[in-house]
Amino acid sequence: MGYGAIELGQLNMQKGKFDVAFDILYDCAVNDQNDDAVFLMTKMVFDGNLSPEHIEKFYELQNGHTSLGNGYALFNVGLMHERGLGKVAQNYKIAVDYYQKAIKEDVKDAYCNLGNILALGLGMDQGVPRDINNGIKFLARGAEEGSRQCAYTLGSLYGKGEFIPQDLKKAFYYLSLAALQGHDQAKRVLHIFVHSHKEDYDAEMSAAELQFGKIENMRQLYKCL
Helix, strand or coil, X not given: CCCCHHHHHHHHHHCCCHHHHHHHHHHHHHHHCCHHHHHHHHHHXXXXXXCHHHHHHHHHHHHHHXXXXXXXXXHHHHHHHHHXXXXXXXXXXXXXXXXXXXXHCCCCHHHHHHHHHHHHCCCHHHCCCCCHHHHHHHHXXXXXXXXXXXXXXXXXXXHHCCCCCCCHHHHHHHHHHHHHCCCHHHHHHHHHHHHHCCCCCHHHHHHHHHHHHHHHHHHHHHHHC
């Protein structure tokens, strides 16, 4: 059975051969400008599977493609500056700038990273003021548009009530929205949540299911376009 470049990259990822997978996917991203290859390399960055040299190479590729309006390139440059990956120094100001650009290119998870930085005040030591209201707005917008990570993060914040006032109804709604989209941690947290906070969440469950349906419909429409 023959494999295409993407499938071969995925196969090597599954086998733990991340160096081989990176080389295959990198060539695919450069030569074919394949978004799936970029996504898989991003996943390896998130999961900590790449060497600093590979992260730096990936950063240079992404940074070089931002002028093309590639939303994932913008997002990944922001991610690398936020976390200080590879040889890239941590810089929250630059990260915020790139996340804002990625949002304009319709990258849903950029809402989560930007919302976190603002709501939690992660960049305060570097001159990025804490802005809880806007941070929550970004997380909520991302959740409603289909970012399960936004939904999980916002549900957790409302559930803990540490950085924002506790709201169990909203916590259940957002955790459910994340769980419906297959977020495994959200499923586990939600299971504990309903046993710890015994209330009537029927309305919130219905609202989450309705929004999930809208998100799925938009995804199907996007695939058809």
